[in-house]
Amino acid sequence: MRQLVLAVALLSLLSGVPALAATNSAKADETVRSADPAIARQLDGLGYKYEVDEDGDYKLTFDMEDNGRSQLAYVISSVEKFGELRVREIWAPAYRAEDSEFPADVANRLLADSHSSKLGGWVKQGNMAVFVVKVPADAPASQLEDAIDFVLRSADSMEKELTGEDEF
DSSP: OHHHHHHHHHHHHHHHHHHHHHHHHHHHHHHHTSOOHHHHHHHHHTTOOOEEOTTSOEEEEEEOTTTSOEEEEEEOOSOEEETTEEEEEEEEEEEEOSSSSOOHHHHHHHHHHHHHOSSOEEEEETTEEEEEEEEETTOOHHHHHHHHHHHHHHHHHHHHHHHSOOOO
16 A cells, blocks of 8 residues: 555656646746847947837837838847857838738849848748848947848838838
């Protein structure tokens, strides 16, 4: 009887291990998705107003110069790695398709613009076209500012060209 009680107790403990591992894994995901405080310091130093979204990314909205338009941009907190390279992405949306596919003329225009872009290029995120610049993860504030400026100008210009609207 004592062995049975010990066996049941042992099984109870072991069955809790996967749950504990899942809890720790979820906490690790939360850590990965938390806002990078170094970016907050840089954005604060640049005098930018921002919000932190549910993914821990920095959401910024800018009034565009002299044209009465605004543009949304994101500085992504997570860092992408490949070998020794560590990069951070800055995004700005510019186009939303009616369904999951882009019209051919829009897709071709985005590809052509990506080819001629000094920095970054267009990516498809669901039904949206987003301009993305990748900078070194440890880029100084001045480089982050340049990348944000380039993303804003590229996305706003393309949004105006493709839609004539100011959704983003």
